[in-house]
Amino acid sequence: MTDFVSLPFYDLLHENGHVPGIREKLPPLLTGVRRSILEIGAGTGLITTSLADWTPAEIFALEPSAGMRGVLLSRLTARPELLKRVTVLPCDALSVDLAEPIEAMVMINVMYALEPDYRRRLWPVLAAHLEPGGLLVFTWRDGGPPAPRPLEELESRQVGRHTYTVLSEILESEGEACRARYLYRITDGDRVVDEEEIVGHAYRPVRETIEGELTGAGFVRADAPDGLLAWRLA
Ligand SMILES: C[S@@+](CC[C@H](N)C(=O)[O-])C[C@H]1O[C@@H](n2cnc3c(N)ncnc32)[C@H](O)[C@@H]1O
Numbered sequence: 001m002t003d004f005v006s007l008p009f010y011d012l013l014h015e016n017g018h019v020p021g022i023r024e025k026l027p028p029l030l031t032g033v034r035r036s037i038l039e040i041g042a043g044t045g046l047i048t049t050s051l052a053d054w055t056p057a058e059i060f061a062l063e064p065s066a067g068m069r070g071v072l073l074s075r076l077t078a079r080p081e082l083l084k085r086v087t088v089l090p091c092d093a094l095s096v097d098l099a100e101p102i103e104a105m106v107m108i109n110v111m112y113a114l115e116p117d118y119r120r121r122l123w124p125v126l127a128a129h130l131e132p133g134g135l136l137v138f139t140w141r142d143g144g145p146p147a148p149r150p151l152e153e154l155e156s157r158q159v160g161r162h163t164y165t166v167l168s169e170i171l172e173s174e175g176e177a178c179r180a181r182y183l184y185r186i187t188d189g190d191r192v193v194d195e196e197e198i199v200g201h202a203y204r205p206v207r208e209t210i211e212g213e214l215t216g217a218g219f220v221r222a223d224a225p226d227g228l229l230a231w232r233l234a
Pocket of ligand 1: 065
């Protein structure tokens with residue numbers, strides 16, 4: 001499991017990464033949502049607790065990784081008033097099973113991890129669990145996958161005497177997929193305390209592809225700010 005390499009770095013590097021932008025752009029899209037939200041790929045809960053702060057809705061935080069769920073549950077434990085309102089679903093998105101139709105679904109920085117065939121099978125499953133007119137919002141960057149490039153530093157944070165750094169390299173890029181290498185490095189001055197590597201695929205479909213898939217599954221495009229796409233079930 002690559003999770004155990006990247007997990008200790010997750011909150012450190014993402015709290016300052018995509019999260020501030022999402023916390024600014026997402027709340028207006030959720031105006032009026034009161035009953036239920038499914039968060040797909042909730043990760044460590046960086047967005048989950050914000051969803052609970054922005055809306056009175058019951059939240060279903062779906063997260064397949066046990067490591068990520070551990071941090072998410074820790075975060076919820078620190079907010080005991082949320083423990084009655086947030087249910088953590090230990091499964092992947094295609095296996096979602098809910099008793100009632102959901103009012104809104106949110107998927108932040110997850111799509112890159114979904115293989116194209118998995119993603120195509122996912123939209124009808126989400127449509128089946130969404131109420132008529134229900135909202136689906138996800139993060140979006142157009143233009144296909146990045147071109148191959150050498151190793152570069154993505155982000156670095158100080159923790160006591162140690163520096164936590166993530167570096168990435170794009171090894172190859174073809175169609176909507178790229179193969180990337182990540183280095184998770186902990187240093188104490190010039191001394192490397194620990195360094196581990198992950199190599200994996202990421203997927204970035206172009207806009208026409210995603211529009212075709214979602215329209216085919218019964219969704220209609222709604223307005224959203226840059227960096228997000230919003231759809232409503234027809
Ligand atoms: C980059 S993290 C984003 C976490 C969180 N949404 C955030 O913005 O901080 C991607 C998450 O998607 C989850 N994920 C990957 N494949 C998934 C799948 N098939 N179904 C649901 N979640 C998935 C991973 O376990 C991981 O927690």
